[in-house]
Amino acid sequence: MPVELSKMPKIVTRHFGAEEVKKIAEARKQGGYTQLKKAFAMQPQAIVDEVKKSNLRGRGGAGFPTGMKWGFIPKDAKTVYLVINADESEPGTCKDRELIYWDPHLLIEGVIISSYALGCSHAYIYIRGEMIREFAVLQRAVEEAYASGLLGAESPTAKGPFKLDLTVHRGAGAYICGEETSLLNSLEGKRGWPRLKPPFPAVKGLFGQPTIVNNVETICNIPAIIDKGAEWFAGLGTPRSGGTRILCMSGHLNKPGVFELPMGIPLRTVINDICGGVPGGKKVKAVIPGGSSMPPLDASELDIPMEFDALMTDERIKPVEVKPGVKFDMGGGKILRTMAGSGGVIVMDESTDLVAVTWRIMKFYAHESCGQCTPCREGTGWLARITERMARGEGRPGDVELCGTIAHGIAGNTICPLGEAAAWPMLGFLTKFRSEFEAKIKPGLVPEIPAHPITATGIRSPELERRG
Amino acid sequence: MALTFTDEAKRKIATLRSRYPDPQAACLPVLHLAQDEFGYISDEAVGLVADAIGVPHSHVWGVVTFYTMYHQHPTGKHTLMVCTNVSCMLRGGYEVLEAIEKKLGCKRGENSADGEFTIVEEECLAACADAPAMISGERYFLRLTPELAMRALEDIKKMPPDHGHQPPSTIAKARKS
Ligand SMILES: Cc1cc2nc3c(=O)[nH]c(=O)nc-3n(C[C@H](O)[C@H](O)[C@H](O)COP(=O)(O)O)c2cc1C
Ligand code: SF4
Ligand code: FES
Numbered sequence: 001m002p003v004e005l006s007k008m009p010k011i012v013t014r015h016f017g018a019e020e021v022k023k024i025a026e027a028r029k030q031g032g033y034t035q036l037k038k039a040f041a042m043q044p045q046a047i048v049d050e051v052k053k054s055n056l057r058g059r060g061g062a063g064f065p066t067g068m069k070w071g072f073i074p075k076d077a078k079t080v081y082l083v084i085n086a087d088e089s090e091p092g093t094c095k096d097r098e099l100i101y102w103d104p105h106l107l108i109e110g111v112i113i114s115s116y117a118l119g120c121s122h123a124y125i126y127i128r129g130e131m132i133r134e135f136a137v138l139q140r141a142v143e144e145a146y147a148s149g150l151l152g153a154e155s156p157t158a159k160g161p162f163k164l165d166l167t168v169h170r171g172a173g174a175y176i177c178g179e180e181t182s183l184l185n186s187l188e189g190k191r192g193w194p195r196l197k198p199p200f201p202a203v204k205g206l207f208g209q210p211t212i213v214n215n216v217e218t219i220c221n222i223p224a225i226i227d228k229g230a231e232w233f234a235g236l237g238t239p240r241s242g243g244t245r246i247l248c249m250s251g252h253l254n255k256p257g258v259f260e261l262p263m264g265i266p267l268r269t270v271i272n273d274i275c276g277g278v279p280g281g282k283k284v285k286a287v288i289p290g291g292s293s294m295p296p297l298d299a300s301e302l303d304i305p306m307e308f309d310a311l312m313t314d315e316r317i318k319p320v321e322v323k324p325g326v327k328f329d330m331g332g333g334k335i336l337r338t339m340a341g342s343g344g345v346i347v348m349d350e351s352t353d354l355v356a357v358t359w360r361i362m363k364f365y366a367h368e369s370c371g372q373c374t375p376c377r378e379g380t381g382w383l384a385r386i387t388e389r390m391a392r393g394e395g396r397p398g399d400v401e402l403c404g405t406i407a408h409g410i411a412g413n414t415i416c417p418l419g420e421a422a423a424w425p426m427l428g429f430l431t432k433f434r435s436e437f438e439a440k441i442k443p444g445l446v447p448e449i450p451a452h453p454i455t456a457t458g459i460r461s462p463e464l465e466r467r468g
Numbered sequence: 469m470a471l472t473f474t475d476e477a478k479r480k481i482a483t484l485r486s487r488y489p490d491p492q493a494a495c496l497p498v499l500h501l502a503q504d505e506f507g508y509i510s511d512e513a514v515g516l517v518a519d520a521i522g523v524p525h526s527h528v529w530g531v532v533t534f535y536t537m538y539h540q541h542p543t544g545k546h547t548l549m550v551c552t553n554v555s556c557m558l559r560g561g562y563e564v565l566e567a568i569e570k571k572l573g574c575k576r577g578e579n580s581a582d583g584e585f586t587i588v589e590e591e592c593l594a595a596c597a598d599a600p601a602m603i604s605g606e607r608y609f610l611r612l613t614p615e616l617a618m619r620a621l622e623d624i625k626k627m628p629p630d631h632g633h634q635p636p637s638t639i640a641k642a643r644k645s
Binding site: 088089090091092093094096097128129130131132133136165167169170171172173174175186187188189190191192207248249250251252256257258288292344346348352356357360361364367368370 | 487488489490492493494495496497499500521523527530531534535536537538549552553554555557558559590591592593594595596597598599603605606607608
């Protein structure tokens with residue numbers, strides 16, 4: 001049954017394509033800021049409860065229940081900060097940038113309501129430095145909101161005194177600053193080094209105060225929850241994940257794009273019906289389901305619902321292995337399949353050289369490691385160099401095993417999850433596409449994949465060639 | 469002969485500082501401002517920024533070297549941020565980057581001889597659905613091919629420079645005696 005995009009509920013992307021909504025007058029005409037009145041008529045705690053009931057889960061990567069996170073703020077906290085994570089830089093992810101560009105006032109409305117619920121009087125939006133255009137759009141929108149008295153002025157209708165300041169803070173080029181504690185350090189004017197947890201930001205975060213860090217898409221959902229209620233929102237999703245989900249569809253697709261879709265839509269439906277399938281009628285070989293730090297799916301795993309729990313637990317997804325026959329233990333016997341992550345879905349067709357792709361992913365994490373922990377700093381560099389020589393068809397006997405050992409040695413032994421972000425895809429690609437890596441050591445084993453990393457789709461790195 | 473912030477810049481710095489309970493937090497925004505004013509972050513600019521927010525020079529150095537967007541050397545008028553991460557690579561990002569390098573006669577990380585461009589190989593620019601992607605200033609160049617990239621270069625030349633741009637020879641203008 002073909003899927004009709006126009007019939008699907010749209011909560012956060014409904015203004016995509018409408019240039020005028022960036023201006024506050026037009027935004028208000030389209031219903032912007034109308035939920036403030038309703039929210040201010042509620043007690044802050046009632047909003048937190050409503051968000052809990054809505055089953056809204058964080059859209060930044062981990063899928064943590066938002067209401068529960070909000071509940072971690074100590075009851076006696078005097079100063080609370082809300083920080084919006086707009087650092088979007090997980091490869092494959094391109095939704096927060098679009099949200100900010102098309103509907104900055106929706107984000108600001110979400111920030112005001114969330115701040116009221118949390119007792120926050122100064123919120124920060126940490127926007128990625130490279131997003132120069134989006135920074136300009138957002139800054140203009142914030143200034144309009146100040147000029148209209150929505151920010152920076154005492155709210156006449158709130159229960160109790162409430163006045164919110166909102167500062168947009170630009171990053172300066174560092175993927176690691178998307179990690180929440182690194183982001184807080186960066187916001188404090190330091191190098192973006194992740195902090196040890198605990199203490200968690202909800203207890204001791206920005207400037208040492210209780211802090212909630214939430215993703216842009218997460219917060220953009222808040223006004224709709226106030227408007228239509230928690231039951232409605234929860235009812236849109238699956239039993240444990242409320243609402244819709246943006247999927248960023250990229251790679252070998254006829255119609256790539258950013259789509260707000262029902263939570264739990266099967267991946268195959270998205271690829272074939274929404275994105276028009278793979279160019280040239282080629283077959284899918286691999287799909288990264290949630291940003292490049294997530295283990296890939298293979299062609300037999302495309303009927304999985306694109307939803308937080310399913311991607312972790314659906315038994316149709318093969319568990320990631322440390323080496324053939326040995327499942328990767330995430331601790332406490334928990335096995336790793338994959339995760340929904342940031343919603344960045346990268347589709348790769350049958351002609352793709354997955355060793356070259358793995359190299360590019362490892363090169364990325366090696367470049368972005370902040371260098372604090374030895375396993376991550378050294379390990380990601382080793383993985384980048386070993387996968388590079390494999391991609392060039394110059395792998396040495398033992399390299400495949402070595403990659404597995406190194407990745408296993410990084411995972412679980414670092415301050416922040418960037419270590420896993422490199423180790424998981426390494427182990428995932430090795431688990432599901434091991435023969436391709438082996439073929440790079442003994443060229444000729446898998447003849448349809450050239451030993452030299454040039455493919456029909458143009459995966460070619462001049463860097464690999466230059467040094468060859 | 470010391471580099472100084474203009475009065476206008478000083479006013480902006482005061483506003484930036486007022487947005488945080490701790491002036492050190494203004495470090496990144498003031499560095500962005502300094503780069504806009506002076507074109508790049510020189511040793512002198514580091515000192516100015518450090519003094520403006522009351523932190524040791526070494527702290528600002530640590531920050532400047534940690535982040536990739538602060539240029540420690542003079543750059544071309546326009547920075548070309550070309551993505552080669554997975555989604556872009558799958559659709560020809562490396563070919564686009566190579567074509568630009570060939571056309572400008574310089575490699576990634578370098579400035580073109582005419583002082584117009586600096587090429588930066590970027591990690592994912594959050595425009596993956598429109599890969600391959602490039603950003604210059606406030607503009608995005610999407611779904612690029614090597615040919616489209618050549619046209620983009622012509623467009624970009626007509627745009628205002630990224631920063632209050634001073635090629636090395638005119639940096640003296642920013643200095644007050
Ligand atoms: C290495 C790393 C990079 C991350 N990058 C981002 C990012 O760019 N944007 C984001 O929202 N969350 C990112 N996260 C997740 C954040 O740490 C945090 O969990 C999230 O912002 C919380 O918001 P949420 O609960 O609304 O999802 C990253 C995490 C890690 C470990
Ligand atoms: S895991 Fe990597 S990125 Fe994270 S703190 Fe350690 S060195 Fe830094
Ligand atoms: S991979 Fe190039 S923009 Fe995301």
